[in-house]
Amino acid sequence: MSDYLIRGMAEGGFIRAFAATSKELVQQAVEIHHLSPVAAAALGRTLTAGTIMGSMMKNEKDVLTIIFNGDGPIGGITVTADAAGHVKGYVKNPDVMLPPSAKGKLDVGGAVGHGLLRVIRDTGLKEPYVGETAIITGEIAEDLTAYYLESEQIPSAMGLGVLMNHDNTVREAGGFMIQLMPFAPDDVIDRLEERLSKMTSVTELLKNGGTPESILGDILEGMDFELLDTIPISYHCDCTRSRVTKALIAIGSGEIEDMIREGKPVSLGCQFCGKNYEFNVDDLKVILEAAKG
């Protein structure tokens, strides 16, 4: 098991804690989408957050989607995760290049820009739960923390990190999230804040051999931590020909008629995994009937 996340609680359940190592799945995203270093950091952080936030859902079929819709040159980030550790995602402009930030780091905030962060939780009900907040810094972790506070009234701390090698492979990736449950006593809050204020960045911890266990151990030092779960996490796309067909039907009969008139097969790629689905003219005719249906 290479990538995994751990989940636990501390101080009798007043603190919920998560940490993940996600190097392999971020590397897979880099290869699928040919991500530039800053795009790898932006999508890698969001994918890691997706595995953590996805693991908080109750049912196997629940789906969580995180959308960063900012005005920066990356043009938007979409990540989808389930409760079982599967995650996938894409950015609109994977080849975005930016000079390093003032701190000499990959400028994820500059790539994302300002705009809206949307979190959608589809639990099979008629209407999915949608929460929306303004993007604060575009650095992903700060924005998701603000989302939890504003939209769900849960005080949280989150750290996400992706460290790239010079050959554009992923050296380290991972993250953590700590959440305070309602009615947490002041002394628990104070101790946690003190620990968090002393923390270095996730990237720094991972670079020095940090693991999900050691990261949470660091943050929750001196507290009674109880490990609840260890979950393998991976990049996984569940696209199928029938789903792509449904998307084609939704385009509408006019456009499908145009495609048939062209007389050539149409190739549609999955945005999440790049897999191509071919439809020949006969396939398109069947799809046209369904669209007219």
Ligand code: ZN
């Ligand atoms: Zn796919």
